[in-house]
Amino acid sequence: MPGINKLAATKVARISKPGRYGDGAGLWLQVAKAGSKSWIFQFTSQGRERQLGLGSLATVSLADARKKAKAARDLVAEGVDPIEAKQAQRQQAIVADAKRVTFEEAAEGYMAAHGPSWRNEKHRAQWASTLKTYAYPTIGKVALPDIDTPMILKLLKPIWTTKPETAGRVRGRIENILDAAKAEGNRTGDNPARWKGHLDHLLPALTKIKAVKHHAAMPYGDMAKFMASLKMRTGISVRALEVLILTASRTGALIGMRDEEVDFAERVWTVPASRMKTGKEHLVPLSDRTIAILKSVEREKGNPHFFAGLSKGSHISNMAMLALMKHVAPDYVPHGFRSTFTDWANETTATPHHVVEMALAHSIQSKTERAYRRGTLFEKRRELMNAWSAYLYPEKKPK
Template identity: 50%
Template sequence: MAHAINKLSATKIGKLTKPGFHGDGGGLYLQITQGGVKSWLFRYMKNGKARGMGLGPLHTVSLADARVLALAARKQLLEGVDPLDAKEQQRASSKATAAKSKTFDECAEAYIEAHRSGWKNAKHADQWTNTLDTYASPHFGSLVVSAIDTALVMKALEPIWTEKTETASRVRGRIESVLDWATVRGYRSGENPARWKGHLDHLLPKRSKVQKVEHHAALPYSDAPAFMVELRKLDNTGAKALELLILTATRTNEIIGARWDEFDLSAAIWTIPAERMKAGKEHRVPLSKAAIRIVKAMKSVRQNEYVFPGQREQSPLSNMALLQLLKRMERSDLTAHGFRSTFRDWVGETTHYPREVAEAALAHLLKDKAEAAYARGDLFTKRAAMMADWANYLAGR
């Protein structure tokens, strides 16, 4: 009875060459193929049927290891579990788990691709990719997304939260969005470790406490008429683009991307489509007589679909053109965007136009949701009068 199991030995196994099954006892067999390949097999009866379960090749699974595996299988049989069925179920479960496992980098790539078509700015996807690659991936990009916890998110954010607060805040929001996407897709579960309210707000100081606010360099409104005199001495595309930007209080991208089909000069209206606006909402710009003169001057030398054409064929003026113009004017202390502040200060300090009229001219969305709900119109008539006054002020009248 003592020899019912453990019949084989390492020495004996090394000498065996005959193809077939060589029993060790307890259902464990060394199987030798016609080609001489040796492997382990556990054979047993279940519901009157003979079954066999491979335990691995001899070169990987030793005799001692095979006996341990066979013992575990016999214990399963005592518990009424078919070891072969259990092994197949485990394999299927592992495959299912693997299919539902994605790394953070894989989820980030999938999220960006899924949302790319919905982003109005083509550079938006690149910004997402670059910030996540730079600040998140080094810490947990290669980890399965289900393993990402608060400690890992903090590891990515803490080093940059004080010095690069704006960037860090965007990174946090993007990590949160990717993890939310992964949760909905079934790749992770539980609370989002990157959420701010009620979570990271207890671990990191508020942006307002640490962020260094940097305003765009702006010209005092009292100096604006003199600046316009100097600007109008220049006869080039960049100068006319900057002049129209100042007269309309618009943004650089709105100016350089302006197309001829957006202008109705007879009605003195420039309609900027929603896809070109920061707020994603169509914006009607009232044109003063001075603004119309600029557009007509550019129409007389029209080159392509853009009001302010660039040097390359069928392209608009470069977004650096206005900055370079200011440098040539020896006004590197200013930015094109800063002229919106110049206009806003002029309205607030020298006119009686209501705040909401000035904000509408700048295409700012109202922060107060209740106020925004009642603001159905765009105050165009009032804005037209205000922009005419602004043009007169700039002309020294």
């Protein structure tokens, strides 16, 4: 192109007089009064004269300035204003940077959004704890679009065979968070934490390596003697454990028992859905012994919970009964008494299986049986729980 490349690098270096010095085709070297030098590209867009800054001579050489000027001229030739193009590019970079949310930020947002729908505070705490322990060290500070399969494998492999249950939960939680991130537009493509059709080709199925570990359950033949020993002890944890066993309940449901849930006249305890594993309200028939224990428990004034905790107005910890068991029967755990109850009911009574399952608040698996057993079979369950109480506290003292 004629009339370009008028300046020489040596001349550009020597120029000190303030003013503008043309290189041709719209490229100018501008020297300020203070002595600083910078490059400008002058062009006409939609009838207006405009100037695009190309940078300081200190950082942009003559050769580089000519390349930038040519790129700007090409845009003008295509009818594009290079200043507007530069602004649009800068805005896109800002938007892209804003979308580079890290996994930890996305996880915290996911938990804040979904936490209110989860069963209880313990479930929320487990989410936060497992992610902090197993996911954040590897992908916590990684931007969502950059998370890939090798990263997921790196954090899962160390626990996949040693802590299979935890590993399965971590994988599922990561998958949920990344799915949500994709829905929000913060990442694209396949989910690297997806199991079916992806990680199932890279890791062994948990069902193949997971050793089924049942909660240690005391033989029902030993229960009368054990309950007699508990009866001789004092303490809120002791009374809570007795009621736990009498009602074949889960720890999480029992420790939160409140005044408004117990109807002494009707002899029933209504466990709200929020404390049930099934997420459904559960009615528990109360035996004479259970009623007697609840009425005898020493209560904290103003505390609606039957089994008061250490903090004012709270209930006992979910570890309180486990700690007690380590002293009175270290080979067993509180949850195991549900298995003890099941063994006793199935082996020593004629109670139908579905009644036992409903007493345990288990979901009935068969669709046909679920449809047939729509009621709570409450009176049959009351008979069963009264028989269980009588077995636990026989009139004749155990030897």
